Amino acid sequence: MEEHAPLSASKKCPHCGFWSQWQQHSNDTCERCGQLLDPERNRSEQAQEHARNEPLPQFMLMEIKPGDGPVLRFFKTIIRGGQLAFGATVSFILWFLTMLAG
Numbered sequence: 001m002e003e004h005a006p007l008s009a010s011k012k013c014p015h016c017g018f019w020s021q022w023q024q025h026s027n028d029t030c031e032r033c034g035q036l037l038d039p040e041r042n043r044s045e046q047a048q049e050h051a052r053n054e055p056l057p058q059f060m061l062m063e064i065k066p067g068d069g070p071v072l073r074f075f076k077t078i079i080r081g082g083q084l085a086f087g088a089t090v091s092f093i094l095w096f097l098t099m100l101a102g
């Protein structure tokens with residue numbers, strides 16, 4: 001960032017090797033093939049965005065994968081529902097304790 005002015009920066013496209021104009025934004029695309037110049041950074045920003053919108057920590061969520069069979073999917077859905085209910089209960093208890101303390 002220190003030796004390049006943002007407008008004159010270029011980045012080698014990881015997909016086709018073409019040196020493209022790069023505004024140092026994570027969603028800049030290659031001038032030749034149109035793919036993201038910095039897909040990794042874009043991915044991590046999307047992950048952060050996702051984490052911000054996620055009310056529960058990742059480890060509390062049961063991941064349902066596309067390859068899961070209907071039975072596995074069924075049980076995971078139930079477990080996930082239970083986890084959400086548990087989270088809501090904990091929030092309620094915390095809220096209740098806060099009310100008592102105040």
Ligand SMILES: [Zn+2]
Pocket residue numbers: 013014015016017018030031032033034035
């Ligand atoms: Zn390209």
